[in-house]
Amino acid sequence: MSAGAYLARTLKADRAAILGGRYQDLAADEDQRAQALADLAAAGDRAALTRFAADLARNQRLLAAALGGLQEARIRQSQAQEARNSLSSYDSAGQPAAIVTRPPSVTRRA
DSSP: OOHHHHHHHHHHHHHHHHHHTOGGGGGTTHHHHHHHHHHHHHHTOHHHHHHHHHHHHHHHHHHHHHHHHHHHHHHHHHHHHHHHHEEEEEOTTSOEEEEEOOOOOOOOOO
């Protein structure tokens, strides 16, 4: 398989892995990918390199969006945890005031 065909297949598989949330698949064949890129660069195939640069940029945007989504989920989870632990309100002077809540206690009845 030529270096160009290998990279095309690999970038397509990477895109599917990113969209499917299978991030562990992205690290596979790292040495072969680097060698294929080096082979294309040595061959001077600028058209293929340009096409692959666009595919790589697309995958990079997908990864950045996935990372942004994970960070947003972490923030929302933190906010939900904070809401469970305390409430905020305003006092009679209009100043913010925290209302600390206690975790629910388990009551046993015989």
